[in-house]
Amino acid sequence: MNNKVCATAKVPQFNFPDLKNQRVIVTGATSGIGRACAIAFGEAGARVAVDHTADSKDDAAVVVSEIEAAGGTALAVLCDVSDENQVERMFAKVVAEWDSIDILLANAGLQQDAALVDMTLDQWNTVISVNLTGQFLCARAAAREFLQRGIDPAISQAAGKIICMSSVHEIIPWAGHVNYAASKGGIDMLSKSMAQELAPHHIRVNSICPGAIRTPINTAAWKTSEAYEELMKLVPYNRIGEPSDIARAALWLASDQSDYVTGISLFVDGGMTLFPGFASGG
Ligand code: BGC
Secondary structure (H helix, E strand, O other): OOHHHHHOOOOOOOOOOOOOOOEEEEOOOOOHHHHHHHHHHHHOOOEEEEEEOHHHHHHHHHHHHHHHHOOOEEEEEEOOOOOHHHHHHHHHHHHHHHOOOOEEEEOOOOOOOOOHHHOOHHHHHHHHHHHHHHHHHHHHHHHHHHHHHOOOOOOOOOOEEEEEEOOHHHOOOOOOOHHHHHHHHHHHHHHHHHHHHHHHHOEEEEEEEEOOEOOHHHHHHOOOHHHHHHHHOOOOOOOOEOHHHHHHHHHHHHOHHHOOOOOOEEEEOOOHHHOHHHHOOO
16 A cells, blocks of 8 residues: 555544533643644643643643633633642642633653663653653642542533543653653553552543654654655555544543443554564564
């Protein structure tokens, strides 16, 4: 199959589940997967808090106006998720504005790649702080709000939904990225342990594990046709993922359509985790 054709293939249209009146915080909402999810949540009728860092204020304003232009409601919130005080302030601000929250999409994440022997403690700490500690801090704040409020049947069958953005590197080891892979492996047990603890309170916790998605974080993996061809050796479905592939999964996990689903890692990866090398070897 011609990879160039696949590179521009359109992903199917989607009927958004109804998230009317629900209030969602999307962390890292100014680019890539977070941005696509924030906009999709807005289209599904949710009120969207668009989390951004100090240097992505303008991008957040663009996401907010895109949601508003489509008839939705959005609010930009400044928060570095690795900072406990800033996380507390973000939740307080959204609750003050909209009374409560119903969904957390803990998406903020970054890569700082280096060979193990060259990796600095700062690179290690930065990635673990944002990708893993940031998810803990946001999930804890969300769970506290869900627990004190309980179920509002007019909104959802659950008292709240937490969606953790993980990665195929939750289970695929990744040389040259030990900090990132460790953070995603940590999210696996963080989200499943939270799911076990919170299920009796009707709070659902699930993870999404994206494979290679066309976003700024991995431009080098798809920008040139040579890189794209190499990447496709790892993707049996033979196309790169689009941010909308992930947004559709996030909407489903946030909606009552998945009401009996908790504690899963939903791999959205075109088969990247199917050990593609074994299709012709082993
Ligand atoms: C990483 C990308 C990478 C993909 C598949 C993601 O979690 O952020 O850089 O392309 O995994 O390896």
